Amino acid sequence: MRDKTMPADEAVSRLSSGMTLGIGGWGSRRKPMALVRALLRSGITDLTVVSYGGPDVGMLAAAGRIRKLVTAFVTLDSIPLEPHYRAARERGAFELTEIDEAMFLWGLRAAANRLPFLPVRAGFGSDVMRVNPGLRTVTSPYEDGETFVAVPALRMDAALVHVNRADRSGNGQYLGPDPYFDDLFCAAADTAYVSCERIVETAELTKQGPPQTLLIRRHTVTGVVEAPNGAHFTSCAPDYGRDEAFQKTYATTPWPEFEAGFLTGDEQTYQSAVREAT
Amino acid sequence: MTGPSRAEYCVIACAEAWRGDGEVLASPMGLIPSIGARLARLTFAPELLLTDGEALLVRPDGTPEGWLPYREHLAWVTGGRRHVMMGASQIDRFGNQNISCIGDWEHPKRQLLGVRGAPANTLNNATSYWIPRHSRRVFVERVDMVCGVGYDRADGARYHRIPRVVSDLGVFDFATPDRSMRLASLHAGVTVEQVRDATGFELTVPDEVPATREPTDEELRLIREVVDPAGVRAREVTA
Numbered sequence: 001m002r003d004k005t006m007p008a009d010e011a012v013s014r015l016s017s018g019m020t021l022g023i024g025g026w027g028s029r030r031k032p033m034a035l036v037r038a039l040l041r042s043g044i045t046d047l048t049v050v051s052y053g054g055p056d057v058g059m060l061a062a063a064g065r066i067r068k069l070v071t072a073f074v075t076l077d078s079i080p081l082e083p084h085y086r087a088a089r090e091r092g093a094f095e096l097t098e099i100d101e102a103m104f105l106w107g108l109r110a111a112a113n114r115l116p117f118l119p120v121r122a123g124f125g126s127d128v129m130r131v132n133p134g135l136r137t138v139t140s141p142y143e144d145g146e147t148f149v150a151v152p153a154l155r156m157d158a159a160l161v162h163v164n165r166a167d168r169s170g171n172g173q174y175l176g177p178d179p180y181f182d183d184l185f186c187a188a189a190d191t192a193y194v195s196c197e198r199i200v201e202t203a204e205l206t207k208q209g210p211p212q213t214l215l216i217r218r219h220t221v222t223g224v225v226e227a228p229n230g231a232h233f234t235s236c237a238p239d240y241g242r243d244e245a246f247q248k249t250y251a252t253t254p255w256p257e258f259e260a261g262f263l264t265g266d267e268q269t270y271q272s273a274v275r276e277a278t
Numbered sequence: 279m280t281g282p283s284r285a286e287y288c289v290i291a292c293a294e295a296w297r298g299d300g301e302v303l304a305s306p307m308g309l310i311p312s313i314g315a316r317l318a319r320l321t322f323a324p325e326l327l328l329t330d331g332e333a334l335l336v337r338p339d340g341t342p343e344g345w346l347p348y349r350e351h352l353a354w355v356t357g358g359r360r361h362v363m364m365g366a367s368q369i370d371r372f373g374n375q376n377i378s379c380i381g382d383w384e385h386p387k388r389q390l391l392g393v394r395g396a397p398a399n400t401l402n403n404a405t406s407y408w409i410p411r412h413s414r415r416v417f418v419e420r421v422d423m424v425c426g427v428g429y430d431r432a433d434g435a436r437y438h439r440i441p442r443v444v445s446d447l448g449v450f451d452f453a454t455p456d457r458s459m460r461l462a463s464l465h466a467g468v469t470v471e472q473v474r475d476a477t478g479f480e481l482t483v484p485d486e487v488p489a490t491r492e493p494t495d496e497e498l499r500l501i502r503e504v505v506d507p508a509g510v511r512a513r514e515v516t517a
Contacts, residue, residue, distance in 0.1 A: 026348060053392075073392035081390065089379075089389040098378065102352045102398040121356060122398035124435065125427035131383050146436075177333035178347040 001169045004224045008038040008267060011193040011223045015158055017044050018067075022154070022189050023051040024161030024182035025234060028077040028242055030174075031056045032162035032195050034230035034267055039065070039160075040259075041266070050154055052104065052181070053085065054234060055250060061088035062255040068095040070154065072104050076251060078244055083251050098131055099123075099151070107154035108181055111188035119148035159189035162231045163216060164239055165208050166196040170221030173205055173213045176237030186220035195225040197239050229271060245278055282493050284446060285310065285515040287465040288410075289501055290493045291444045293318040295406045296361055301325040302403075303335075303346075303354060305362040309514045311408045311444075315363075316505045321497060338505075355395065358437055361404040363444075364396060368421040369407060371458045371479040373440045375400075375426030383423050396425035400432075404439045410514045412445035414478035429457035446515045447473050449490055454482050463490040 012035065015021065025031035036056045045065045051057050053074030060066050062084035074085040088094065099107070106118040119138050123129050124147075138150040161182040164175040172194045174182070186192035194216060205214060230236075233243040233250065250258060262273050282290075292314030296304050304315040304326045312331075316338050319326045327344070329351075330336045335344030346354070354360055367390055368376040375396060381387030399405045405426060409416055424431060429452055432438040442462065443450040449463040460482040461473060470483055493501070501511070 071392060073394045075391060086389040090386060092385060098383075098393055100393055100397040101395040102355060105349060105352050120398070121401050121437075124401060125424070125431035125433060125438075126393065126397040126400070127378075127383065127424040128393055128397050131423075177345075179349070180347070181349060184349075 003168045004170050004221060005168050005199060006223045006225060008034055008195065008225050008227060009041070011035060011225050012038040012042050012044065014191070014223070015039070015044055017046045019157040020048040020050065020155070022156040022159040022185040023049060023056045024159065024180060024185045025054065025056070025231070026052045026178075026180045027073075027075045028054040028234045028247065029178075030162055030176070030180060030231050030236050031234040032160040032230065033232055033234060034227035035160045035162070035193060035195050035225065036060065037263060037267060037270060040263055050156055052101070053082065055082065055247070058082045058084035061085050061093060063259070064093065066094040068097065070097040070099070072099055072101040076247060078242065079247065079251050084255055099128055103128070103149065103151045104154070105181065107151045108184040108188050110151065110153035111155040112184050115153060117150035117152050120151045121148055123149040154188060156185070156189040157191065159185040159192040160195075161185055161192065161216070162195045162227070162236070164197050164236065165200050165205060166194055166216070166224050167202040167205060168199060168224060169202070170194060170216070170218035170224050171202065171205060171214055172196065172216030172221065173209060174215060175209050175213060175239070179215050183215040183220070186216055191222040192220055193223040193225060194221050195227040195230045197228055197230065197236065199224065199226045227267065232271070232274065243278070246274060249277065279495065279498060282466070282498060283512065284465060284467070285511040286493055286498065286501055287490050288444060288446060288515050289314045289317060289511060290497065291449045291463070291465070291490050292363060292408060294491070295363060295442050295444065296323050296326055299323060299326065299361050299404070301327070301359070303327045303329070303360040305329070305360055307362070307364050308408050308410070310410065310511055311363040313501065313506050313511055317497060317500055320500055320504070352395065352398075355398050355402045358403045361406065361441070362399050363406045363408050364399065364426060366407045366409055366416065366426070368416055368418045369409065369443065370418055370421050370428060372428035372430035373426070373443070373452060373459065374421045374424045374428030374431060375407060376421035376423045378423040378425050380422055393425040397427065400427040400438060400440070401435050402437050404441050406441050407443045409443065409445040412447040412473070412476045414476060417477040417479065419479045447476060458482060460484070461487055463488045465490045
């Protein structure tokens with residue numbers, strides 16, 4: 001079996017500016033933050049980011065790496081509004097494609113199933129139609145004749161996700177209550193990089209959790225990165241909860257100061273700076 | 279037992295949104311709607327399904343009875359057996375709701391959350407609203423960005439329904455010929471003038487405005503001793 005393990009910086013070195021990049025997790029929950037930090041260390045920019053947005057979007061927006069964002073929301077959950085995202089959006093730092101949460105889900109499913117679109121009962125009457133003039137509709141060929149929004153496939157060049165466990169060949173396992181959409185991100189992207197709290201032997205996976213926790217299958221995975229505490233400061237249940245104190249620091253510190261304090265070195269430097277700060 | 283506080287009238291008014299809904303998922307966003315949904319579940323709406331706010335369906339005491347991760351929750355919306363109570367940064371006369379941004383969407387003055395699930399919610403299942411501070415900044419003539427769809431823009435969408443809007447001043451519905459907002463009841467101690475002053479559009483006010491119903495002693499006990507013993511409800515509604 002091919003060994004797909006690699007350091008975070010190598011995973012990021014396979015990405016390039018201008019790519020469409022999907023980021024897993026949800027809000028401030030199980031975000032692949034170590035991979036995002038590696039991305040911030042690289043010179044990669046001009047990205048189209050597809051994400052149920054949290055601090056991943058906030059950081060990339062603050063650092064000026066996003067050309068276009070596709071999302072339904074950006075939030076830190078316990079802090080409803082993401083301050084760095086807000087500031088970037090209010091200064092017009094990037095283009096925004098704003099769609100409904102369910103439209104986003106069906107866009108991922110369409111991409112994962114190699115369909116050009118899927119019909120969704122959402123959008124009509126709302127300004128999602130006004131701010132997305134490219135959205136098309138589709139009418140049922142059956143007696144009901146209802147018209148739906150044809151949500152286009154959210155196909156991506158690469159996906160970044162973080163899970164609790166993985167083996168060396170890319171079988172990924174979530175151990176918390178919610179898988180979010182990480183398997184769909186991997187299936188909807190041409191390449192996918194999975195970071196995990198711990199790499200274990202394949203035989204160990206079903207001892208960690210039942211088979212239905214093995215949601216990410218290796219055929220959708222390009223690289224596996226071992227990154228303990230790699231979702232920090234977002235939550236990664238049951239391994240750890242959100243670091244609320246540090247998230248507050250992130251949300252209340254001016255970006256240049258936060259960047260200088262935590263993001264100039266490698267991941268180890270980040271993790272020790274976090275330990276010192278808290 | 280002391281008389282009900284304003285926050286407790288709000289809890290009752292929110293709980294009433296789910297009366298008669300049957301075996302559907304109650305999705306309250308915000309503190310007081312969450313207390314209201316649990317109160318309804320414990321009293322007059324025992325069939326309601328509730329979540330822990332994460333991925334579990336739970337009984338009122340927290341016992342898990344099912345699994346509902348976000349992907350299933352988003353799909354559940356399309357099945358329609360759900361009644362959500364969302365917040366609103368702005369709401370207008372026909373129930374259009376905004377939580378996305380203030381000002382021109384192209385160049386927002388204030389970026390807020392984003393549309394979230396509001397467009398799909400309003401076209402697929404009952405959607406009520408909770409507004410903890412009733413003011414002209416929230417109750418506006420026209421919202422800046424339509425996230426939740428109001429009656430004038432729903433175009434007869436087959437599953438569109440806005441049962442009620444609850445604020446710290448009263449309860450509102452759309453039981454008028456043109457489906458514009460109507461004052462349905464006033465919380466104790468609130469006057470029609472107060473509501474009119476705090477509303478940025480022409481509101482239909484019936485000749486006789488009912489009072490929001492009184493909580494029963496049992497409901498007050500449940501709110502104070504079982505559902506919200508820490509009294510967090512007073513943080514959301516201070517009056």
